Amino acid sequence: MHLETDVLVVGAGGAGMYAALAAAAEGARVLLLDKNMVGRGGATVMAQMTVAAALGEQEPDRWEDHLADTVRAGRELCDEGLAEVVCRGAPERIREMDAWGVGWAREGGHIRQVVAPGHGRARCCYVDFLDTGPAVAGTLRKRVSRASGVRLLSNLQVVDLVVADGAVRGALALSVGDGALVEIAAPSVVIATGGLTKLYARTSASNNMSGEGYALALRAGAELVDMEFVQFFPIGHLAPRLVGMDPIMWDPFRYKLGGRLLNGAREEFIDRYGGEDRGRYTATRDLATYAICQEVERGRGSPSGGAWLSFEHVPEADLRAAFGPVVDRLLANGIDLTRQAVEVAPIAHYHMGGIRVDRRMRSAVEGLLAAGEAVGGASGANRLSGNAVSEALVFGEIAGREAARHALGASRGWDGAVARRAREALAPPTTSADGASAVALLRELRDLLWRDVGPFRTAEGLARALARIREMRVRDLHDVSVPDDRAFALELAEWHELRAALEVAEAVTVAALARRESRGAHQRYDFPEPLPEFRFNQAVRMCAGAIAADRASEVGA
Amino acid sequence: MTRVVATLRIARGRSGEPRRYDVFEVPFVHGQSVLDGLIWIREHRDPSLAFRYACINANVCKECVMRIDGANAYACTERLKVGETTVEPLEGKALIRDLVCNTITPRERLDARRPSECP
Numbered sequence: 001m002h003l004e005t006d007v008l009v010v011g012a013g014g015a016g017m018y019a020a021l022a023a024a025a026e027g028a029r030v031l032l033l034d035k036n037m038v039g040r041g042g043a044t045v046m047a048q049m050t051v052a053a054a055l056g057e058q059e060p061d062r063w064e065d066h067l068a069d070t071v072r073a074g075r076e077l078c079d080e081g082l083a084e085v086v087c088r089g090a091p092e093r094i095r096e097m098d099a100w101g102v103g104w105a106r107e108g109g110h111i112r113q114v115v116a117p118g119h120g121r122a123r124c125c126y127v128d129f130l131d132t133g134p135a136v137a138g139t140l141r142k143r144v145s146r147a148s149g150v151r152l153l154s155n156l157q158v159v160d161l162v163v164a165d166g167a168v169r170g171a172l173a174l175s176v177g178d179g180a181l182v183e184i185a186a187p188s189v190v191i192a193t194g195g196l197t198k199l200y201a202r203t204s205a206s207n208n209m210s211g212e213g214y215a216l217a218l219r220a221g222a223e224l225v226d227m228e229f230v231q232f233f234p235i236g237h238l239a240p241r242l243v244g245m246d247p248i249m250w251d252p253f254r255y256k257l258g259g260r261l262l263n264g265a266r267e268e269f270i271d272r273y274g275g276e277d278r279g280r281y282t283a284t285r286d287l288a289t290y291a292i293c294q295e296v297e298r299g300r301g302s303p304s305g306g307a308w309l310s311f312e313h314v315p316e317a318d319l320r321a322a323f324g325p326v327v328d329r330l331l332a333n334g335i336d337l338t339r340q341a342v343e344v345a346p347i348a349h350y351h352m353g354g355i356r357v358d359r360r361m362r363s364a365v366e367g368l369l370a371a372g373e374a375v376g377g378a379s380g381a382n383r384l385s386g387n388a389v390s391e392a393l394v395f396g397e398i399a400g401r402e403a404a405r406h407a408l409g410a411s412r413g414w415d416g417a418v419a420r421r422a423r424e425a426l427a428p429p430t431t432s433a434d435g436a437s438a439v440a441l442l443r444e445l446r447d448l449l450w451r452d453v454g455p456f457r458t459a460e461g462l463a464r465a466l467a468r469i470r471e472m473r474v475r476d477l478h479d480v481s482v483p484d485d486r487a488f489a490l491e492l493a494e495w496h497e498l499r500a501a502l503e504v505a506e507a508v509t510v511a512a513l514a515r516r517e518s519r520g521a522h523q524r525y526d527f528p529e530p531l532p533e534f535r536f537n538q539a540v541r542m543c544a545g546a547i548a549a550d551r552a553s554e555v556g557a
Numbered sequence: 558m559t560r561v562v563a564t565l566r567i568a569r570g571r572s573g574e575p576r577r578y579d580v581f582e583v584p585f586v587h588g589q590s591v592l593d594g595l596i597w598i599r600e601h602r603d604p605s606l607a608f609r610y611a612c613i614n615a616n617v618c619k620e621c622v623m624r625i626d627g628a629n630a631y632a633c634t635e636r637l638k639v640g641e642t643t644v645e646p647l648e649g650k651a652l653i654r655d656l657v658c659n660t661i662t663p664r665e666r667l668d669a670r671r672p673s674e675c676p
C-alpha cells in the first residue's frame with residue numbers, strides 16, 4: 001500500500017498532535033500516526049503532575065527566570081537556544097490550551113500555579129485531580145480529530161525512513177493489524193515518538209517507549225545528543241503492585257507531609273550519606289538515589305530491592321486533607337497508608353538526550369524534524385519537573401509549522417527506486433530460526449540496562465553491557481523466529497522494536513562509557529565528580545552500521 | 558517452599574477458526590494484575606499470545622479491555638487470583654486473533670478502500 005501526504009507526523013502524543021495541528025493550520029495535508037492509538041499511547045496521557053510555564057498568574061514571573069532555573073538544573077550542558085525556546089514559548093501554549101478548554105485548576109479567577117522542585121517561582125499549573133496528562137491529551141485528541149486536513153491512523157508503526165541524496169522522502173510503516181508494509185511518501189517527517197525509558201526494567205514507561213524514533217533518525221543519518229543522560233526518579237513506586245496511579249506520585253506526598261525513608265531494617269539511612277532527612281525530605285534527588293542504591297547493594301534494602309517509605313506517623317486526617325481522593329484510590333489498591341509503608345526505588349522516568357535539532361526543530365537531514373521528548377538538548381544533564389510537557393507542546397507547534405513550510409516548498413518527491421531498496425534492505429526476520437523471541441530478548445535487554453547502564457555506572461559494567469548489546473544486535477536479532485502471521489502482527493512489530501531498541505541501547509552505552517565523570521543524571525562510581533574537561537555535549541552517529549559517540553560541534557541555530 | 562500460582566485459561570485462535578483454550582500457570586504475586594500475568598506468559602512461555610495494551614500502570618489507554626471470568630474488564634486493573642481465571646476476547650467486536658478485536662475507531666483504521674487519500 002502507498003500513501004502520500006505533505007507532512008508525516010510519527011507518534012501521536014502531545015508533541016505529535018500539536019505538530020499535526022500546526023502543520024494543518026499552515027495549509028499542509030497531514031498524516032498523523034501512532035503504533036498504538038492516537039492520543040492514548042505515550043507518556044503525555046500518563047503525566048499526572050504539573051506543567052511549567054512563566055505565566056505570572058500566581059506571582060510575578062518571567063520566562064528569563066524560568067530559563068535560568070532550567071539552565072541551572074542542566075549542570076552546564078543545556079543547549080541554551082533550545083531551553084530558551086521552551087521557556088519563552090510555554091506561556092503561549094498553556095494559554096492556547098486554556099482557550100481550548102483543557103481546564104487548568106484555578107483559584108480566585110486565575111490559573112493556579114504551584115512551586116515544584118528546582119523552580120524558584122510558583123510556576124507549575126495542573127488539572128485536578130492528577131488529571132493533567134489525560135486532560136492535555138484529550139483536548140488535543142479532540143481538536144486533531146476535527147481538524148480539516150489531518151488524517152489519523154492508529155496501529156501503524158514506522159520502521160524505517162526513506163532518505164535519498166540527504167533528504168527525507170517518506171517512511172515505511174508496519175500496519176500491525178494486518179501485517180502489511182505501507183509506503184508513505186512525505187517531503188517532511190516529524191519524529192514525535194517520545195522517550196526510551198521502557199529500555200529499563202524499573203520504569204514509569206508505557207509499552208511503546210523503546211526509543212524507536214531515535215533509531216529512525218540515527219539510521220537516516222541524523223545525530224543524537226546527550227544520550228547518556230537518562231533521568232532516574234529516586235522514589236518511584238516499587239511495591240505492593242499499584243495500578244491506575246502514576247508511579248512517581250510519592251514526590252508531592254513527601255513534600256507536603258514528610259514521609260520517612262527507611263531501609264530494610266526500618267532505620268533512617270539518608271544521614272549516613274551526608275544528607276539530613278528526619279522525615280522532612282530535604283535530601284536532593286541524586287543523594288536519595290545514591291543512598292537507596294547503596295543500601296540495597298549492602299544487603300539492607302526492602303524485600304523487593306528498594307527502600308520503605310512510611311507515612312504511618314502522619315495522622316489520617318492530615319493525609320485526607322492533603323490527598324483525599326488519592327488516599328481512596330490507594331485504599332482501592334489495598335494500600336492503607338496509616339498502617340503500612342510502601343516500597344520505593346529509583347526508576348527510569350525521562351530521557352534528556354535525543355535527536356539533535358536547531359531552534360526550528362530541524363535535524364541535519366533535510367525534511368526531517370523532531371519534537372517532544374524525541375528531541376535532545378533542552379534539559380542538558382538533568383530536567384526540571386514540569387518542563388517535559390511544556391517542551392512537547394512548544395516543540396510540537398514549531399516542528400509542525402516548519403514541516404509544513406518545508407513540504408509546501410519542497411521540490412524533491414518520492415523516489416520509488418530508493419524506497420524499493422529500503423524495503424529490500426529491511427531483511428525480514430526468518431520464520432524458522434530457533435533463537436529466543438523478540439519479547440524475551442527485550443526482557444533481557446531491559447534487565448541488562450537496569451543493572452549495567454542504570455543510575456550508577458562503571459567502566460566494567462558498561463563494557464559488559466556494550467559487548468552483549470552488540471552481540472544481540474549482530475547475531476541474536478537475526479536468529480529471532482517470527483511467524484508469518486498477518487492477523488495482528490505483534491511479533492513482527494516487536495522484532496522491529498527490538499531492532500531499534502538495540503541501536504538506542506548501544507547509543508546510550510557508548511556515550512556513558514565515554515563520559516568519565518559524574519554529572520547530573522549520569523553517575524559513575526569510578527569517576528564520582530564532575531570534571532571541567534567534560535563540560536561538553538556528546539553526539540552519537542551511525543556510520544556503516546557502527547554506532548559511535550564523540551564530542552559534539554557547537555550548536556549554530 | 559510451595560510456589561503459589563495463578564491459572565489463566567485463555568481463548569486462542571483467529572477469526573473464523575474454532576476457538577480453543579490454552580491454560581497457563583503464572584507466578585502469583587499479591588496485587589498483580591491479569592495484564593501482568595499475560596505479559597509474563599509472552600515473555601516466558603508463549604510469545605505468540607496476542608492482546609492489546611499500552612500504559613500498563615496508569616489505566617489511561619483503555620486498550621486492554623477484554624472479558625475476564627465472563628465480564629468486560631480492563632486486564633490492568635483486574636487482579637490475578639489464586640485458582641483459575643478465564644480470559645476471552647470482547648463479544649460483539651470483530652475478532653482478529655486471540656484476545657485482540659478490531660477496537661480501533663473506523664476512521665483511524667488503514668482501509669484498503671481509500672488507500673492513498675490524505676485529506
Ligand SMILES: Cc1cc2nc3c(=O)[nH]c(=O)nc-3n(C[C@H](O)[C@H](O)[C@H](O)COP(=O)(O)OP(=O)(O)OC[C@H]3O[C@@H](n4cnc5c(N)ncnc54)[C@H](O)[C@@H]3O)c2cc1C
Pocket residue numbers: 010011012013014015016033034035036037039040041042043044045046047048049050051052132156157158159192193194195204205206208209212213246247248349350371372373374385386387388389390392
Ligand atoms: C508516568 C509519567 C509521568 C509524567 N509526568 C510528567 C509531569 O507531571 N510533568 C511533565 O512535564 N512531564 C511528565 N512526564 C514526562 C512527559 O509526560 C513526556 O516527556 C511528554 O509527555 C512526552 O510527550 P511526547 O509527545 O514527546 O511523547 P509521548 O507522549 O510519549 O508520545 C509518543 C507516541 O509515539 C508513539 N510511537 C513510538 N514509536 C513509534 C513508531 N515507531 N511509530 C509510530 N508511533 C510511535 C507512541 O505510541 C506514543 O503514543 C511524565 C512521564 C511519565 C512516563
Ligand code: FES
Pocket residue numbers: 592610611612613614615616617618619620621622631632633634
Ligand atoms: S493497559 Fe492501559 S488501560 Fe489497561
